[in-house]
Amino acid sequence: xxxxxxxxxxxxxxxxxxxxxxxxxxxxxxxxxxxxxxxxxxxxxxxxxxxxxxxxxxxxxxxxxxxxxxxxxxxxxxxxxxxxxxxxxxxxxxxxxxxxxxxxxxxxxxxxxxxxxxxxxxxxxxxxxxxxxxxxxxxxxxxxxxxxxxxxxxxxxxxxxxxxxxxxxxxxxxxxxxxxxxxxxxxxxxxxxxxxxxxxxxxxxxxxxxxxxxxxxxxxxxxxxxxxxxxxxxxxxxxxxxxxxxxxxxxxxxxxxxxxxxxxxxxxxxxxxxxxxxxxxxxxxxxxxxxxxxxxxxxxxxxxxxxxxxxxxxxxxxxxx
Numbered sequence: 001x002x003x004x005x006x007x008x009x010x011x012x013x014x015x016x017x018x019x020x021x022x023x024x025x026x027x028x029x030x031x032x033x034x035x036x037x038x039x040x041x042x043x044x045x046x047x048x049x050x051x052x053x054x055x056x057x058x059x060x061x062x063x064x065x066x067x068x069x070x071x072x073x074x075x076x077x078x079x080x081x082x083x084x085x086x087x088x089x090x091x092x093x094x095x096x097x098x099x100x101x102x103x104x105x106x107x108x109x110x111x112x113x114x115x116x117x118x119x120x121x122x123x124x125x126x127x128x129x130x131x132x133x134x135x136x137x138x139x140x141x142x143x144x145x146x147x148x149x150x151x152x153x154x155x156x157x158x159x160x161x162x163x164x165x166x167x168x169x170x171x172x173x174x175x176x177x178x179x180x181x182x183x184x185x186x187x188x189x190x191x192x193x194x195x196x197x198x199x200x201x202x203x204x205x206x207x208x209x210x211x212x213x214x215x216x217x218x219x220x221x222x223x224x225x226x227x228x229x230x231x232x233x234x235x236x237x238x239x240x241x242x243x244x245x246x247x248x249x250x251x252x253x254x255x256x257x258x259x260x261x262x263x264x265x266x267x268x269x270x271x272x273x274x275x276x277x278x279x280x281x282x283x284x285x286x287x288x289x290x291x292x293x294x295x296x297x298x299x300x301x302x303x304x305x306x307x308x309x310x311x312x313x314x315x316x317x318x319x320x321x
Contacts, residue, residue: 003035004071006064007317011268012297019050027266027296028056029083030063031317032091034070041095042301044238044271045087051265052239054081063088064321082241089243090274099243103276104284105305107291108132108160111150122154130158130188130287135175136166144178151183160261160289161190165215169199176207184209188259189232192216204229212261217249224252233258234289237275238265250282263289269299269307 010026017024029046047059054062062079066088069076078085093099109125111118111133122131133150135143151157167175172193179187189212194200197216204211210231216222218239233253237246246262253260262279264272272290279288293304299311 001036002071002073003033004067004321005033005319006060006067006321007031007033007314007319008060009268009300009312009317011300011312014295014297017266017295019048022050024049024266027268029268029271030056030060030087030320031268031270031301031314032063032067032087033314034067034091034095036095039095039097041091041093042270042274043087043089043091043094044267044274045084046238046265046267046271047081047083048236048238048265051236052083054083059084060320067321078242083238085242086237086240086246087271093243099274099277100281101277102280103273104280104288105276105290106287108287108289109291110134110294111146111159119153122150122157128158128287129154129156130160132160132162132289132291135161135190136163136171140167140171140175141178144175147175147187148179148183151186152180158186158188160188160212161193162214163190163193165192165195167194169194169202172199172203173206176203176209179209181208191234201227201229212259214263224249224256224258226256226258231259232261234261234263236263236265237278238267238271243278246278247282259286261286261289264292266292266295268296268301269293269304269309269311270302272304273302 008030010028013024032043034041045059045063047054047056059081062081063084066079108130111131187209189210191212191214193203200211212232212234214234235249240246250260260283299309301314303311
């Protein structure tokens with residue numbers, strides 16, 4: 001006999017979290033819990049405000065309707081909204097034993113806060129030292145100086161930069177001017193530096209700094225191609241859709257010799273642990289971009305190893321079904 005439950009959560013965030021000029025006070029989403037016999041599977045449905053095509057209310061309606069139909073024994077397709085499709089497909093994969101348990105809990109830490117603490121963290125990292133810097137929030141010249149300082153101070157550090165299409169070509173050139181050309185090869189990539197794809201391509205040609213596609217992957221006219229200056233694609237499963245879609249995108253990227261980086265959309269600890277399992281399974285040679293739990297004030301149902309945040313049990317959540 002099938003069992004299906006849907007819960008709604010609201011996790012308090014750190015005060016400084018801003019997404020596309022909106023302050024995110026709480027991270028809201030749904031957990032899906034499926035059962036059949038002794039087996040159980042969980043998934044998280046959490047559209048990201050300002051980034052997802054669907055709202056939480058739309059995802060909730062679609063997820064609850066799907067769970068009701070599945071519980072009654074119907075053969076149903078996925079809900080048809082990216083966040084809902086991803087969460088439901090994860091729950092089904094866990095239920096069917098298709099999502100491996102092995103997880104990649106390595107993170108590329110976000111470079112922010114106290115500089116001394118940051119250098120200590122980066123210096124102590126075992127193995128490959130790779131970190132992330134958000135650029136485009138301040139002056140491009142400042143960003144260039146900060147990135148260059150990090151690369152000069154730690155000669156074995158590689159950086160992933162995320163600009164979220166925030167720069168004009170002029171701003172992008174100003175950034176590059178302050179990064180020593182000898183250090184540029186240690187920028188693994190910069191995600192979507194300019195407002196248009198062709199501008200980002202030109203930036204890569206002019207500066208020798210590699211770029212990565214992120215937002216472009218979710219645009220109707222996007223195709224996977226090997227291009228000069230392009231080194232990676234950043235895949236956010238909550239924004240991408242089903243596990244099948246995620247696997248297809250990773251396979252296409254790898255076939256072209258591109259790095260595929262599984263990245264967080266600020267999911268709860270439950271969702272992050274599932275993304276870590278996906279990374280170990282589908283991108284085992286690449287450090288995933290999952291360093292977002294520190295933005296929250298609590299974990300949810302499943303704990304991230306080493307986190308000191310309290311973990312809320314399912315009993316703390318609002319049952320919808």
